[in-house]
Amino acid sequence: MSAEFILQQLLIGISLGSIYALIALGYTMVYGIIQLINFAHGDVMMVGAYVGWYCVTSLHMPFLPALLTAMLACALLGVVIERVAYKPLRKSTRLAALITAIGMSFFLEYGMMFIVSPQTRTFPPVFPQTIYHIGPVIVKYGDIVIIAVTVVLMTLLTLVVKYTRIGKAMRAVSFDKDAAALMGINVNNVISATFAIGSALAAAAGVLVGVYYNTIGPLMGIMPGLKAFVAAVLGGIGIIPGAMLGGLVLGLTEVFVSAIGFSTWRDAGAFLILIIVLIVKPTGLLGRNTREKV
């Protein structure tokens, strides 16, 4: 394997990993706050891709407004999902919540299929098909956009979580929900905000996937959703930098598994990593060990 080849794969891996990281952030934020694996998250990404596609094809929007519209629409969708399906279950068992999340996921998939028909759609090219040669590496315009959008969104997220009132409230709620409520934080609003932010990030990932791979379909969210979850667990679920790291590690692993000639085994690799991480260090790469209390 030549150095150019490795560099080229590295670039593809980073692009793919950025998308996983964007989706994983939503999983990890929601899990950090209400300890729920939001299975519908991958499907929110799918809805985002469809909104973006509609904006670009029917409303003839350029890329950036389409991206923002999709993010806004999905933020709303995320809040509605939380209020309708998850909020009534906040006090019930985790099994019930998890099953509801899976039900919600299938509802979004097949509801979408019912509305837009099961056929896949082609995303029109929104970027110039420019190709840059940086040294020996071929860089597509799309790669640059993906990485740029991801970096901007992640920086924004970090700033929001660290320096704003709502970010502080989120950290407080994820640390101790009851104590935060006693301090006068409106926990319901914080949870809604978390869903809104997470879903908006997923929508951004969905539009990027649609633009980068050119096709979208109602079931496109399942695999990236599961893999982004793997990424979140890999980095340590509930930890925001962990999701970014996990996404990148997963993207790179997948690309290199394909590159050495095992492309049909790519998905198995991701899940194998998941099981190994769960067995060896269930708290993830960046996780701390916490003792279980009775």
Add this chain to the structure above:
Amino acid sequence: MRWTKYLIWLAAAGAFYALTLALSGAGFISRFMLMTMVQICIYIIMALGLNLITGFTGQLSIGHAGFMSIGAYAAGFLASTYGGRVSAALTEALGGAGGAAVYYIFILATLAAGAFVAAAFGVLLGLPTLRLRGDYLAIATIGFGEIVRIVLLNTKALGASSGLPVKNSVGWTTAYWLMLLSVVLIYNFVNSSHGRACISIRENEIAAETMGINTTKYKVMAFALGAGLAGLAGGIYANHMYLIHPNSFNFLKSFEILVMVVLGGLGSITGCILGAVVMTVMNNALSAFPEMRMIVISVLLVVMMIFRPNGLMGTTELRLPFRRKAAGGKEDVTHGL
């Protein structure tokens, strides 16, 4: 007392079986209906296994289709690879009728092998992962189911992505009696001290451990038994459906079985039987509208979780009213069949 009760139920089950034979002989039960009935049996066996893991032991497993595919491929591979030779040799040695009878035993042996291999995988997966709690275990089992599917898709000896053709050699009779056998097995397991240990793990794992219950051992036991039943169901499926394909045992299948168990009642044998019957009939009735079917199922599931989080039946069992006073009356195994 116990034995007379068993005999009564055996007689009832036999009478129901004779009735179905008579009805299908007289043409009241079409081939399609008979096929649905076999499917119901397959799904009841699956649901019983998952109910033991999720309903009675409280361990969420969403990779049950993975065990089903392992059983299906193990049984299907044996039947399709050695079936022809075994059948020819038996016919030569014992003549037509005798050969066919012994061949049937061979097919049953492949089913048992499928169940055994799946149970072995259950132990293999269970030993390391059952230390994980709740959500993490669910994710590990999803990962397992996907890995099995991808491995099967890439294994040339098992037909890879074109699937494995298997001769149809198992019908209503086998499916029905094996289903009854599974019900009896699970019923007796759940009502034994092992079963109570499993239930105590569901109720409070830490308390169970404090009372001296080896939680890992019982979790693995439940996992192995549940996986074994899924393997058995897979074997029946393989020997009934003419062709098995890795993608028919995907996440969706695991989810459907989970819905059957959840709908009927986590921790209720009659409940999950009812769930399997209702879901299979509904699936077949709505097969012309696949999207609508999934929408109905998912909405049903969400509404169910919000209003009755333990399923329609909860942990209670259906009992015939006149037997209510008898201690531990056997549930109606022929329900809805």
